[in-house]
Amino acid sequence: MTEIISEDQLLTEFAVREHRSLWLDAWRRLISNRTAILGLVIVAIFLLTAIGAHFFWEYDPTVDLDYNAKLLAPTFVRSEESDQLHIFGTDKLGRDIFRRVVHGGWNSLRVGIIAVSISLSIGGILGLLAGFFESTHLNGVEQAVLTSLLGLGCGALPAWIANQPFQALLFMLLGLGSALFSTFMAQSPYLRKVLFGVIGMAIGGLLGLLVAPLVGLVCAVVGLGIGIILAKPISGKAFSSFTMRVMDIILSFPSYLLAIAIVAFLGPGLEKGMLAIGFVGIPVYARLARSAVLSVSQKEYVLASQSIGESHGRILFRHIVPNILSPIIVQATMGLADAILSAAALGFLGLGAVPPIPEWGAMLGDSYKYLSSGAWWAVLFPGLAIMFSVLGFNLLGDGLRDALDPKMRL
Numbered sequence: 339m340t341e342i343i344s345e346d347q348l349l350t351e352f353a354v355r356e357h358r359s360l361w362l363d364a365w366r367r368l369i370s371n372r373t374a375i376l377g378l379v380i381v382a383i384f385l386l387t388a389i390g391a392h393f394f395w396e397y398d399p400t401v402d403l404d405y406n407a408k409l410l411a412p413t414f415v416r417s418e419e420s421d422q423l424h425i426f427g428t429d430k431l432g433r434d435i436f437r438r439v440v441h442g443g444w445n446s447l448r449v450g451i452i453a454v455s456i457s458l459s460i461g462g463i464l465g466l467l468a469g470f471f472e473s474t475h476l477n478g479v480e481q482a483v484l485t486s487l488l489g490l491g492c493g494a495l496p497a498w499i500a501n502q503p504f505q506a507l508l509f510m511l512l513g514l515g516s517a518l519f520s521t522f523m524a525q526s527p528y529l530r531k532v533l534f535g536v537i538g539m540a541i542g543g544l545l546g547l548l549v550a551p552l553v554g555l556v557c558a559v560v561g562l563g564i565g566i567i568l569a570k571p572i573s574g575k576a577f578s579s580f581t582m583r584v585m586d587i588i589l590s591f592p593s594y595l596l597a598i599a600i601v602a603f604l605g606p607g608l609e610k611g612m613l614a615i616g617f618v619g620i621p622v623y624a625r626l627a628r629s630a631v632l633s634v635s636q637k638e639y640v641l642a643s644q645s646i647g648e649s650h651g652r653i654l655f656r657h658i659v660p661n662i663l664s665p666i667i668v669q670a671t672m673g674l675a676d677a678i679l680s681a682a683a684l685g686f687l688g689l690g691a692v693p694p695i696p697e698w699g700a701m702l703g704d705s706y707k708y709l710s711s712g713a714w715w716a717v718l719f720p721g722l723a724i725m726f727s728v729l730g731f732n733l734l735g736d737g738l739r740d741a742l743d744p745k746m747r748l
Contacts, residue, residue: 367740368738373733374737375737388440408430409432409708413425435715446678446724456617460620460623465631473636474644477650488577496564499546499556500545505541509541516570535563539561546558578628598689601614607692611680619676671738675728679728685700699720705717
């Protein structure tokens with residue numbers, strides 16, 4: 339009897355020991371990966387220095403200027419030219435490169451987080467809805483919401499042409515009306531398209547005439563097309579197809595050239611760069627989220643939830659979203675590296691942070707011309723900062739990809 343009890347206890351302890359969560363297993367695999375640990379250490383140093391310098395090391399770039407210390411080489415001892423230590427040397431204006439590199443990390447961190455947040459929130463939601471509703475019938479409320487969003491998105495074009503943001507809201511209301519009155523003239527789809535086309539043309543043309551006759555003409559033509567599109571309430575499959583085609587159009591442009599075009603239109607500045615980089619990254623997250631949703635939407639637990647009548651929102655956020663987080667987390671981590679690199683590229687071209695705000699790409703753009711005079715340090719240290727931060731996020735992303743792979747769970 340004693341042996342039976344001890345065996346049962348051993349089996350129970352083994353079962354409890356083997357029942358581990360996915361996240362705990364992922365963490366154990368992550369810390370056992372040396373390259374992932376290296377990336378985690380680099381990212382931790384980057385975060386600590388950027389956040390700590392911003393909050394605990396005061397720096398005003400507008401008054402940081404010392405022509406007497408112009409282009410001093412790195413040194414660990416005080417010299418006759420300057421009574422301060424410059425372990426990374428100084429730039430063309432005598433500013434300490436070490437201080438500017440450290441404080442520039444805060445700007446790069448902000449760009450990465452905000453740009454990825456924009457891409458993830460917009461692209462992730464679009465991909466989630468496109469993947470789920472591709473094979474799921476829309477109810478009345480969902481159809482009204484999606485048709486309204488379609489009207490808002492299409493109406494953004496004439497609103498931008500006429501510089502009248504409320505035009506987009508009017509087209510959103512037109513889309514809502516199309517969904518609410520879906521049975522109106524259902525037997526005459528041609529007349530319905532004519533009616534909504536005339537309404538769209540009136541919204542765009544009459545409001546555009548308040549700006550200029552040519553603007554009114556262009557907005558009228560665009561509004562006519564939008565009205566015809568909104569004449570028929572959108573279905574789930576049509577919404578998915580339309581969303582993905584828009585993402586394909588954005589992806590057809592080279593990412594850097596599109597970001598440069600957006601910043602050139604909006605004007606230089608760190609905030610404008612965040613918006614441009616975030617917009618360029620939307621299709622990546624949209625396509626990733628859609629493919630992940632399609633891979634789990636036909637699983638047994640999702641079909642069982644649908645069979646017992648659970649709402650679409652509950653199915654999405656209780657059963658689907660938790661099971662597609664792994665690839666999105668990995669992409670977001672590696673997207674931070676891409677955003678930092680893109681911000682540095684814009685800064686190098688003079689389209690990023692406005693001087694004298696410290697930013698690594700702008701520092702490279704200001705200093706590379708002094709390489710011929712032997713001032714290598716002005717380029718080396720900002721370049722190393724970009725390289726190590728991008729390397730850290732890439733290594734961490736690779737480690738997370740391996741750690742969150744369900745096939746590697748023992």
